[in-house]
Amino acid sequence: MLKLFSLGSAVVGLSLATLWTPMAEAQEATMQQLRDCAAIENPLQRLVCYDKLVAGDGAYTPARASQVNDKEGAFGREHHVETQDVPNEIHLQLASVHENALGKLEFTFTNGQKWLQIDSVAWPRPKQGSYFIERAALNSFMLGREGENRRMRVRRVE
Structure with missing residues:
Protein backbone atom coordinates (compact mmCIF):
# COMPACT_ATOMS: atom_id res chain seq x y z
CA MET A 1 0.00 0.00 0.00
CA ALA A 63 0.44 51.92 -35.62
CA ARG A 64 3.45 54.17 -35.39
CA ALA A 65 3.85 57.72 -36.62
CA SER A 66 6.38 56.46 -39.17
CA GLN A 67 3.49 54.88 -41.06
CA VAL A 68 2.10 58.35 -41.73
CA ASN A 69 3.88 59.79 -44.77
CA ASP A 70 3.64 63.47 -43.92
CA LYS A 71 2.32 65.72 -41.20
CA GLU A 72 -0.50 67.05 -43.36
CA GLY A 73 -1.62 63.50 -44.16
CA ALA A 74 -1.94 62.80 -40.44
CA PHE A 75 -4.11 65.86 -39.82
CA GLY A 76 -7.53 64.75 -38.53
CA ARG A 77 -6.41 61.14 -38.04
CA GLU A 78 -4.97 61.41 -34.52
CA HIS A 79 -7.66 59.14 -33.12
CA HIS A 80 -6.76 56.40 -35.66
CA VAL A 81 -2.97 56.34 -35.51
CA GLU A 82 -0.34 57.52 -33.10
CA THR A 83 1.03 60.78 -34.48
CA GLN A 84 3.40 63.49 -33.38
CA ASP A 85 3.98 67.07 -34.49
CA VAL A 86 0.76 67.50 -36.48
CA PRO A 87 -0.03 71.07 -37.52
CA ASN A 88 -2.84 73.14 -36.00
CA GLU A 89 -4.07 74.26 -39.42
CA ILE A 90 -3.76 73.08 -43.02
CA HIS A 91 -4.54 74.88 -46.27
CA LEU A 92 -6.28 72.95 -49.05
CA GLN A 93 -7.70 73.38 -52.54
CA LEU A 94 -11.27 72.18 -53.03
CA ALA A 95 -11.67 69.49 -55.69
CA SER A 96 -15.38 68.74 -55.30
CA VAL A 97 -18.29 69.05 -52.92
CA HIS A 98 -21.65 67.34 -52.81
CA GLU A 99 -24.59 67.00 -50.45
CA ASN A 100 -25.27 63.58 -48.94
CA ALA A 101 -28.69 62.05 -48.21
CA LEU A 102 -28.82 63.74 -44.79
CA GLY A 103 -28.24 67.19 -46.26
CA LYS A 104 -24.66 67.44 -45.00
CA LEU A 105 -21.86 68.60 -47.28
CA GLU A 106 -19.04 66.21 -48.18
CA PHE A 107 -15.83 67.91 -49.25
CA THR A 108 -13.09 66.31 -51.34
CA PHE A 109 -9.80 68.18 -51.59
CA THR A 110 -7.03 67.94 -54.18
CA ASN A 111 -4.72 66.08 -51.76
CA GLY A 112 -7.28 63.23 -51.52
CA GLN A 113 -8.66 64.05 -48.07
CA LYS A 114 -12.42 63.81 -47.57
CA TRP A 115 -14.21 65.74 -44.85
CA LEU A 116 -17.87 65.66 -43.79
CA GLN A 117 -19.93 68.52 -42.31
CA ILE A 118 -21.15 67.55 -38.84
CA ASP A 119 -22.92 70.69 -37.66
CA SER A 120 -26.10 72.28 -38.97
CA VAL A 121 -24.65 75.60 -40.13
CA ALA A 122 -26.23 76.60 -43.44
CA TRP A 123 -23.61 77.56 -46.01
CA PRO A 124 -24.22 78.69 -49.55
CA ARG A 125 -22.91 76.16 -52.03
CA PRO A 126 -19.09 76.27 -51.56
CA LYS A 127 -17.05 77.64 -54.43
CA GLN A 128 -13.83 76.27 -55.82
CA GLY A 129 -10.83 77.82 -54.17
CA SER A 130 -8.58 77.82 -51.19
CA TYR A 131 -9.86 76.50 -47.86
CA PHE A 132 -8.32 75.80 -44.50
CA ILE A 133 -9.09 73.35 -41.73
CA GLU A 134 -8.06 74.27 -38.22
CA ARG A 135 -8.01 72.34 -34.99
CA ALA A 136 -10.78 73.34 -32.56
CA ALA A 137 -11.75 72.36 -29.02
CA LEU A 138 -12.17 68.75 -27.89
CA ASN A 139 -10.34 67.24 -30.89
CA SER A 140 -12.75 68.73 -33.41
CA PHE A 141 -12.01 70.59 -36.64
CA MET A 142 -13.38 73.70 -38.33
CA LEU A 143 -13.46 74.30 -42.09
CA GLY A 144 -13.23 77.84 -43.40
CA ARG A 145 -12.71 79.61 -46.72
CA GLU A 146 -9.78 81.97 -47.20
CA GLY A 147 -10.94 85.57 -46.85
CA GLU A 148 -14.25 84.73 -45.13
CA ASN A 149 -15.09 84.73 -41.44
CA ARG A 150 -17.39 81.70 -41.62
CA ARG A 151 -16.55 78.30 -40.13
CA MET A 152 -18.18 74.89 -40.32
CA ARG A 153 -17.48 71.96 -38.00
CA VAL A 154 -16.21 68.94 -39.96
CA ARG A 155 -14.73 65.51 -39.38
CA ARG A 156 -12.37 63.57 -41.60
CA VAL A 157 -13.76 60.49 -43.33
CA GLU A 158 -10.80 59.53 -45.55
Whole structure:
Protein backbone atom coordinates (compact mmCIF):
# COMPACT_ATOMS: atom_id res chain seq x y z
CA MET A 1 0.00 0.00 0.00
CA LEU A 2 2.85 2.36 0.84
CA LYS A 3 4.55 1.55 -2.50
CA LEU A 4 1.34 2.31 -4.36
CA PHE A 5 0.99 5.64 -2.51
CA SER A 6 4.63 6.56 -3.25
CA LEU A 7 4.21 5.65 -6.92
CA GLY A 8 1.02 7.72 -7.13
CA SER A 9 2.72 10.69 -5.47
CA ALA A 10 5.63 10.49 -7.89
CA VAL A 11 3.30 10.37 -10.91
CA VAL A 12 1.27 13.32 -9.63
CA GLY A 13 4.46 15.28 -8.86
CA LEU A 14 5.89 14.67 -12.34
CA SER A 15 2.57 15.56 -13.96
CA LEU A 16 2.36 18.83 -12.07
CA ALA A 17 5.97 19.68 -12.91
CA THR A 18 5.32 18.94 -16.59
CA LEU A 19 2.20 21.07 -16.59
CA TRP A 20 3.83 23.89 -14.60
CA THR A 21 6.78 24.44 -17.00
CA PRO A 22 4.76 25.58 -20.05
CA MET A 23 2.56 27.73 -17.81
CA ALA A 24 5.63 29.48 -16.41
CA GLU A 25 6.86 30.18 -19.96
CA ALA A 26 3.41 31.39 -21.00
CA GLN A 27 3.27 33.58 -17.92
CA GLU A 28 6.65 35.12 -18.77
CA ALA A 29 5.48 35.86 -22.30
CA THR A 30 2.38 37.47 -20.85
CA MET A 31 4.48 39.55 -18.47
CA GLN A 32 6.56 40.77 -21.43
CA GLN A 33 3.40 41.60 -23.35
CA LEU A 34 2.06 43.49 -20.31
CA ARG A 35 5.31 45.47 -20.15
CA ASP A 36 4.96 46.26 -23.86
CA CYS A 37 1.38 47.45 -23.29
CA ALA A 38 2.45 49.55 -20.32
CA ALA A 39 5.06 51.29 -22.50
CA ILE A 40 2.38 52.64 -24.88
CA GLU A 41 1.90 56.36 -24.21
CA ASN A 42 -1.55 56.79 -25.79
CA PRO A 43 -4.14 55.79 -23.13
CA LEU A 44 -6.68 54.47 -25.65
CA GLN A 45 -4.12 52.32 -27.47
CA ARG A 46 -2.78 51.07 -24.12
CA LEU A 47 -6.32 50.00 -23.13
CA VAL A 48 -6.82 48.26 -26.48
CA CYS A 49 -3.52 46.43 -25.96
CA TYR A 50 -4.62 45.18 -22.53
CA ASP A 51 -8.04 44.16 -23.89
CA LYS A 52 -6.44 42.15 -26.69
CA LEU A 53 -4.16 40.36 -24.23
CA VAL A 54 -7.07 39.43 -21.97
CA ALA A 55 -9.11 38.22 -24.95
CA GLY A 56 -6.20 36.07 -26.10
CA ASP A 57 -5.98 37.72 -29.52
CA GLY A 58 -2.19 37.79 -29.38
CA ALA A 59 0.25 40.64 -29.27
CA TYR A 60 -1.02 44.09 -30.10
CA THR A 61 1.24 46.41 -32.08
CA PRO A 62 -0.03 49.98 -32.39
CA ALA A 63 0.44 51.92 -35.62
CA ARG A 64 3.45 54.17 -35.39
CA ALA A 65 3.85 57.72 -36.62
CA SER A 66 6.38 56.46 -39.17
CA GLN A 67 3.49 54.88 -41.06
CA VAL A 68 2.10 58.35 -41.73
CA ASN A 69 3.88 59.79 -44.77
CA ASP A 70 3.64 63.47 -43.92
CA LYS A 71 2.32 65.72 -41.20
CA GLU A 72 -0.50 67.05 -43.36
CA GLY A 73 -1.62 63.50 -44.16
CA ALA A 74 -1.94 62.80 -40.44
CA PHE A 75 -4.11 65.86 -39.82
CA GLY A 76 -7.53 64.75 -38.53
CA ARG A 77 -6.41 61.14 -38.04
CA GLU A 78 -4.97 61.41 -34.52
CA HIS A 79 -7.66 59.14 -33.12
CA HIS A 80 -6.76 56.40 -35.66
CA VAL A 81 -2.97 56.34 -35.51
CA GLU A 82 -0.34 57.52 -33.10
CA THR A 83 1.03 60.78 -34.48
CA GLN A 84 3.40 63.49 -33.38
CA ASP A 85 3.98 67.07 -34.49
CA VAL A 86 0.76 67.50 -36.48
CA PRO A 87 -0.03 71.07 -37.52
CA ASN A 88 -2.84 73.14 -36.00
CA GLU A 89 -4.07 74.26 -39.42
CA ILE A 90 -3.76 73.08 -43.02
CA HIS A 91 -4.54 74.88 -46.27
CA LEU A 92 -6.28 72.95 -49.05
CA GLN A 93 -7.70 73.38 -52.54
CA LEU A 94 -11.27 72.18 -53.03
CA ALA A 95 -11.67 69.49 -55.69
CA SER A 96 -15.38 68.74 -55.30
CA VAL A 97 -18.29 69.05 -52.92
CA HIS A 98 -21.65 67.34 -52.81
CA GLU A 99 -24.59 67.00 -50.45
CA ASN A 100 -25.27 63.58 -48.94
CA ALA A 101 -28.69 62.05 -48.21
CA LEU A 102 -28.82 63.74 -44.79
CA GLY A 103 -28.24 67.19 -46.26
CA LYS A 104 -24.66 67.44 -45.00
CA LEU A 105 -21.86 68.60 -47.28
CA GLU A 106 -19.04 66.21 -48.18
CA PHE A 107 -15.83 67.91 -49.25
CA THR A 108 -13.09 66.31 -51.34
CA PHE A 109 -9.80 68.18 -51.59
CA THR A 110 -7.03 67.94 -54.18
CA ASN A 111 -4.72 66.08 -51.76
CA GLY A 112 -7.28 63.23 -51.52
CA GLN A 113 -8.66 64.05 -48.07
CA LYS A 114 -12.42 63.81 -47.57
CA TRP A 115 -14.21 65.74 -44.85
CA LEU A 116 -17.87 65.66 -43.79
CA GLN A 117 -19.93 68.52 -42.31
CA ILE A 118 -21.15 67.55 -38.84
CA ASP A 119 -22.92 70.69 -37.66
CA SER A 120 -26.10 72.28 -38.97
CA VAL A 121 -24.65 75.60 -40.13
CA ALA A 122 -26.23 76.60 -43.44
CA TRP A 123 -23.61 77.56 -46.01
CA PRO A 124 -24.22 78.69 -49.55
CA ARG A 125 -22.91 76.16 -52.03
CA PRO A 126 -19.09 76.27 -51.56
CA LYS A 127 -17.05 77.64 -54.43
CA GLN A 128 -13.83 76.27 -55.82
CA GLY A 129 -10.83 77.82 -54.17
CA SER A 130 -8.58 77.82 -51.19
CA TYR A 131 -9.86 76.50 -47.86
CA PHE A 132 -8.32 75.80 -44.50
CA ILE A 133 -9.09 73.35 -41.73
CA GLU A 134 -8.06 74.27 -38.22
CA ARG A 135 -8.01 72.34 -34.99
CA ALA A 136 -10.78 73.34 -32.56
CA ALA A 137 -11.75 72.36 -29.02
CA LEU A 138 -12.17 68.75 -27.89
CA ASN A 139 -10.34 67.24 -30.89
CA SER A 140 -12.75 68.73 -33.41
CA PHE A 141 -12.01 70.59 -36.64
CA MET A 142 -13.38 73.70 -38.33
CA LEU A 143 -13.46 74.30 -42.09
CA GLY A 144 -13.23 77.84 -43.40
CA ARG A 145 -12.71 79.61 -46.72
CA GLU A 146 -9.78 81.97 -47.20
CA GLY A 147 -10.94 85.57 -46.85
CA GLU A 148 -14.25 84.73 -45.13
CA ASN A 149 -15.09 84.73 -41.44
CA ARG A 150 -17.39 81.70 -41.62
CA ARG A 151 -16.55 78.30 -40.13
CA MET A 152 -18.18 74.89 -40.32
CA ARG A 153 -17.48 71.96 -38.00
CA VAL A 154 -16.21 68.94 -39.96
CA ARG A 155 -14.73 65.51 -39.38
CA ARG A 156 -12.37 63.57 -41.60
CA VAL A 157 -13.76 60.49 -43.33
CA GLU A 158 -10.80 59.53 -45.55
